[in-house]
Amino acid sequence: MKIKVHVTLKPGVLDPQGSAIGHALASLGFAGVENVRQGKYIELDLAETDPAKARETARAMCDKLLANTVIENYAIDLA
Amino acid sequence: MKIKVHVTLKPGVLDPQGSAIGHALASLGFAGVENVRQGKYIELDLAETDPAKARETARAMCDKLLANTVIENYAIDLA
Numbered sequence: 033m034k035i036k037v038h039v040t041l042k043p044g045v046l047d048p049q050g051s052a053i054g055h056a057l058a059s060l061g062f063a064g065v066e067n068v069r070q071g072k073y074i075e076l077d078l079a080e081t082d083p084a085k086a087r088e089t090a091r092a093m094c095d096k097l098l099a100n101t102v103i104e105n106y107a108i109d110l111a
Numbered sequence: 112m113k114i115k116v117h118v119t120l121k122p123g124v125l126d127p128q129g130s131a132i133g134h135a136l137a138s139l140g141f142a143g144v145e146n147v148r149q150g151k152y153i154e155l156d157l158a159e160t161d162p163a164k165a166r167e168t169a170r171a172m173c174d175k176l177l178a179n180t181v182i183e184n185y186a187i188d189l190a
Binding site: 038039040050053056057060062063064065066067068069070071072073074075076077078079080089092093096097098 | 117118119129132135136139141142143144145146147148149150151152153154155156157158159168171172175176177
């Protein structure tokens with residue numbers, strides 16, 4: 033079962049990587065870029081076939097390894 | 112207008128970061144993790160309100176800065 037995980041910085045947490053992208057876009061001539069945030073996108077293939085169990089496993093993976101829950105949110109999509 | 116961009120390595124391109132995550136998950140005791148790929152997730156707020164133009168701008172941003180199109184694919188979602 034394929035799992036897609038988005039890990040994003042919580043609102044209010046400084047995002048220097050996103051700011052750098054915003055400045056780079058501005059210097060390339062792209063106007064009207066108001067806010068840029070960069071996160072991580074992780075695709076996993078799990079042997080688990082039960083959607084509820086797969087989601088539970090993915091949640092445990094996020095809490096233990098994939099996300100720093102102090103400063104990051106995560107979202108799990110099953111596909 | 113909010114734009115969401117996913118930048119992922121093309122299939123066949125080695126993904127050491129994804130492999131590292133896979134190994135770390137295995138050593139934490141998560142079994143049945145078959146394939147892990149890590150990509151980037153970028154959220155942009157554009158002043159542009161026309162969806163077609165916003166998508167066109169986002170495509171240009173990806174080609175010029177956000178993605179290395181030799182080894183990476185990108186997907187653009189308007190939200």
